[in-house]
Amino acid sequence: MKLRTRRNAVKAASLALAGTLLAGCGLSSGSPVPLEVAPGAIKPVPELQGETFTVGSKAFTEQIVLGYIAEFTLAAAGADVRDLTSIVGSSTARNALVSDQIDVLWDYTGTSWIAYNGNAEPIPDAQQQFQAVKKQDLQRNGVAWTAIDYQVDNTYAFAVNRQAAQRLGIDKVSEIPKVLAERPEEGTFCVETEFATRNDGLPGVEETYGFKADPSKVKVLSDGSIYQATADGTCTFGEVFTTDGRIEALDLHVLEDDKKFFPRYNIGLTTRDELLKRYPQLTGIFEKVSAKLDNQDLMRMNAQVDVDGRDPADVARDWMAEEGLVTIPGK
Structure with missing residues (x-):
């Protein structure tokens, strides 16, 4: 599976540069948290007070x-x-964690299993996948996983625009072969470069x-272009990511x-x-976040950005x- 470098950064170039490797110096030392918060459901933890953590x-x-x-x-x-x-880069972020340049990083079980640990076959069951990742990452890399959030699963998917969904009467990937057989002119796909060729992408x-897509009808685009091309009907089927805010914004x-x-x-x-x-104590405070956060929340937040x-x-x-996890001072 492709590393999770598949979206454009939304920060200004100066902030992105803060995350790149500097020649001979490693990562920058970071900057202060940009906004203030006060306790809410997340309460002060004596063992953490005054301790410094770098978040990547x-x-x-x-x-x-x-x-x-x-x-x-x-x-x-x-x-x-x-x-x-x-x-910039999943491998760079992971290396920063392992090399003590950052202390915590939200990451994805699929990325760790396939990209960091080199496994070819994913495990379909979410809990089994997490347990396998947790064990392997600890043994191989000294990386610990905690506060797993099964409500968030930012995986690949195919999307169509609303008009195509209604026109073709399609709701499931298993219905694509019927569409291609009965209406071959509708068999257009918009995908990223790696997705077009990898076994865990379109070939898989x-x-x-x-089914077999007509190679002449497979358009390879950047991920940002795929969403708009699918919405516009340039392609019938577009490769998307399930928590991307553009899904709702473009009514896919x-x-x-x-x-x-x-x-x-x-x-x-x-x-x-x-x-x-x-x-x-890190487990307890971050489990409060995992208990609240789901795909719809992330989709809405991604869209706001x-x-x-x-x-x-x-x-x-x-x-x-x-x-209610935190409060905002002065409000």
Whole structure:
């Protein structure tokens, strides 16, 4: 599965540069948390007060929002926090965690299983996938997973626009072969480069669901272009990611992966094992977040950034305040 570098960063270039490797220097030391929060359901934790944690994230919208959620969680618990969100590249972010340059990072089980640990076959069951990732990452990399969120699964999917859904009467991926057989002119696909060729992308979908797309009707686009091209009807079937805010904004209809082909991409908090042993209280405070956060929440937050142009830190803090996890000073 492709690493989760598949969306454009929404921060200014200067913030993105803060997350790249500097020649001979590693990552920058980070910056202060951009907004203040006060305790809510997340209460001060004596063991964390005055301790410093550097929070990292990858350089796409959802990850940046999750990074700020982690920062506000730690700040409400009384920790001192450094902001190192928007690290360019999944491998760079993971290496920063392993090498002690950042301390916590929300990550995806599918990414760890396939990209970091080199497994070829995903595990369809979410809990079994998490347990396998948790065991392997700990043994191989000294990385501990905690506060797993099964309500969030940012995996691949196919979407069609509403007109196509109604015209073709399609709701499931298993119905694509019938469409191709009866209406071959509708068999257009918009996908990313890697998805078009990898076994865990389009070729694997074709094998699992028993169809073969006409290569002349497979358009390879950037992921940002795919959403608009699907909405416009340039392609009937577009490769999307299930928590992307553009799905709702463009009124796209996501097809059910009824044979459960795509890997699970549940999120969990990752940290170094020695750090989690030193501060086991991290599990408790981040489980409060996992209990609240689901796909619809992330989709709405992603849309507020990508569609409405809001700052991801504002979006993250507002969601946490709405859920009662933190309070906003002066309000």
